[in-house]
Amino acid sequence: MPRLMGSALTAETGLIGRFRTLLGDDAVIVTAAEMEGFVEDFRGRYRGAALCVVHPSSTEQVAAVVRACAAQGVPMLAQGGNTSLCGGAVPAADGTPPVIISLARMRRIRRIDAANGSMEVEAGCVLETVQNAAAEVGRLYPVSLGAEGSCQIGGTLSTNAGGTSVLRYGNTRENVLGLEVVMADGTIWNGLRALRKDNTGIDLKQLFIGAEGTLGIVTAATLKLHPLPTHHALAWFAPTDPQAARQVLGLFQANCGARLTAFELMNARQLQLVVEHVTDRRQPLEGAHDWHVLVELADTQGAADMEAALQTTLEQAVEAGLVEDAIVASSDRQRAALWDIRHSVTEANKKAGVGLTTDCAVPVSAVPAFIEQATQAVRALDPQIDVVIVGHMGDGNIHFIPMYPFDVWRALADATATGAAMRRGVNDAAHALGGTFSAEHGIGQTGLPEMAHYKSGAELSIMRAVKAALDPRNLMNPGRLIPDPLH
Numbered sequence: 351m352p353r354l355m356g357s358a359l360t361a362e363t364g365l366i367g368r369f370r371t372l373l374g375d376d377a378v379i380v381t382a383a384e385m386e387g388f389v390e391d392f393r394g395r396y397r398g399a400a401l402c403v404v405h406p407s408s409t410e411q412v413a414a415v416v417r418a419c420a421a422q423g424v425p426m427l428a429q430g431g432n433t434s435l436c437g438g439a440v441p442a443a444d445g446t447p448p449v450i451i452s453l454a455r456m457r458r459i460r461r462i463d464a465a466n467g468s469m470e471v472e473a474g475c476v477l478e479t480v481q482n483a484a485a486e487v488g489r490l491y492p493v494s495l496g497a498e499g500s501c502q503i504g505g506t507l508s509t510n511a512g513g514t515s516v517l518r519y520g521n522t523r524e525n526v527l528g529l530e531v532v533m534a535d536g537t538i539w540n541g542l543r544a545l546r547k548d549n550t551g552i553d554l555k556q557l558f559i560g561a562e563g564t565l566g567i568v569t570a571a572t573l574k575l576h577p578l579p580t581h582h583a584l585a586w587f588a589p590t591d592p593q594a595a596r597q598v599l600g601l602f603q604a605n606c607g608a609r610l611t612a613f614e615l616m617n618a619r620q621l622q623l624v625v626e627h628v629t630d631r632r633q634p635l636e637g638a639h640d641w642h643v644l645v646e647l648a649d650t651q652g653a654a655d656m657e658a659a660l661q662t663t664l665e666q667a668v669e670a671g672l673v674e675d676a677i678v679a680s681s682d683r684q685r686a687a688l689w690d691i692r693h694s695v696t697e698a699n700k701k702a703g704v705g706l707t708t709d710c711a712v713p714v715s716a717v718p719a720f721i722e723q724a725t726q727a728v729r730a731l732d733p734q735i736d737v738v739i740v741g742h743m744g745d746g747n748i749h750f751i752p753m754y755p756f757d758v759w760r761a762l763a764d765a766t767a768t769g770a771a772m773r774r775g776v777n778d779a780a781h782a783l784g785g786t787f788s789a790e791h792g793i794g795q796t797g798l799p800e801m802a803h804y805k806s807g808a809e810l811s812i813m814r815a816v817k818a819a820l821d822p823r824n825l826m827n828p829g830r831l832i833p834d835p836l837h
């Protein structure tokens with residue numbers, strides 16, 4: 351950890367004392383050993399130094415911490431579950447060590463209004479806890495992703511997380527009614543309205559959603575709830591290729607309408623890695639197939655009708671030569687087992703090697719072309735490269751992952767440059783098809799060069815103007831999201 355010298359040391363030490371007074375001794379972590387889990391991301395790819403980690407328990411405490419940091423000009427980094435896949439939640443290796451403000455102790459569900467379809471929760475609530483609390487009153491909070499057992503509402507909001515049910519319910523942005531935010535000067539903005547319609551000026555909450563903690567710290571949110579589906583129909587099938595998968599998606603959309611909730615694609619290599627590296631995961635279909643799709647329908651009624659629609663659509667797809675094989679889950683257990691495969695991809699890939707995860711989205715119609723062109727781009731750089739593909743095909747969001755065995759990666763002459771070139775090749779393929787390099791994971795540290803490369807000067811200027819207005823000293827989560835924020 352960089353050492354702090356002279357007057358800076360006195361000021362920093364004073365700040366830690368101030369935090370102890372404000373929050374109590376047990377809410378301030380200063381030793382390297384205790385900070386370990388906060389300064390490195392869960393894949394061990396990004397690591398930096400922090401001045402300390404603080405655990406405020408209330409919005410007022412967050413505001414007091416922010417005011418204390420602002421008074422000393424010390425940068426702050428909000429941290430949720432630290433599940434970011436792009437180095438968003440840990441300090442950068444260079445730069446002034448920030449104070450990490452962990453929201454983990456702010457995990458109260460403040461109120462649920464089932465009749466209004468809303469719930470107010472603190473930012474540190476784990477996503478799964480929120481889903482379960484909504485389900486207990488017969489409602490659905492639809493945002494769902496592999497890290498839901500550890501990521502927090504504040505983190506999902508700040509990255510505008512997507513996941514597996516965007517196809518039906520939209521991403522996080524579309525499931526938030528109100529926000530409470532501590533601004534860079536310590537002001538508390540209470541925008542916790544539970545309204546589905548509110549046209550009173552600029553929709554301020556949207557500024558903070560997806561801002562990755564660069565404009566303020568989210569301390570609470572009013573979330574939008576939906577009717578809880580009680581019936582599900584799920585199938586796993588093998589399309590002949592991505593083009594066929596796209597056509598089958600069209601059949602499901604035509605036949606099943608709003609019941610279509612998830613349409614998740616993976617290639618054979620991704621499935622193989624899950625089966626090899628994660629306990630109790632098995633190949634769902636007999637024989638070898640190049641491509642796999644998990645499709646799910648959900649509704650509050652009409653189970654038999656929905657299952658029939660699933661069967662009929664699959665039969666049509668088989669008859670049209672689009673599908674090689676399929677199974678339909680016949681019990682909740684089987685359904686959970688098939689979802690477990692999908693939700694195990696990150697764990698499997700972490701064990702399998704160094705995966706250069708990308709997060710592109712293209713128009714759904716362009717997914718097959720994207721997969722083909724991205725494959726050509728990375729194979730032009732390395733003809734042997736292992737290509738792992740998994741994604742939310744229904745949203746056009748494909749995680750195209752060039753994968754290196756650990757020893758090959760370690761032996762590369764310049765792994766950083768190789769990684770950047772591989773990612774750029776994939777991102778260029780998406781860009782050429784009208785797509786984006788960042789669909790749901792956020793920008794973090796990984797995407798910063800891509801922001802500078804792909805975003806227009808006009809877009810970057812607007813972002814910098816917003817940043818300058820809300821955080822003129824660049825103290826909130828510096829070093830990510832916006833290149834040269836004070837430019």
Ligand SMILES: Cc1cc2nc3c(=O)[nH]c(=O)nc-3n(C[C@H](O)[C@H](O)[C@H](O)COP(=O)(O)OP(=O)(O)OC[C@H]3O[C@@H](n4cnc5c(N)ncnc54)[C@H](O)[C@@H]3O)c2cc1C
Pocket residue numbers: 427428429430431432433434435438439453473494495496497500501502503504505506507508509510511512513514562563564566567568569696697790791792794827
């Ligand atoms: C197994 C696995 C599967 C995943 N699947 C998906 C997926 O399908 N879709 C998807 O979108 N993502 C996915 N992710 C990525 C990640 O889980 C999400 O980005 C998640 O939203 C991050 O939440 P978090 O609480 O862990 O935030 P963190 O990782 O702690 O932080 C992420 C960013 O948000 C900021 N932040 C955190 N809390 C606050 C706050 N209260 N106020 C202001 N800023 C804050 C941080 O500073 C950082 O910039 C996956 C990750 C894993 C490990």
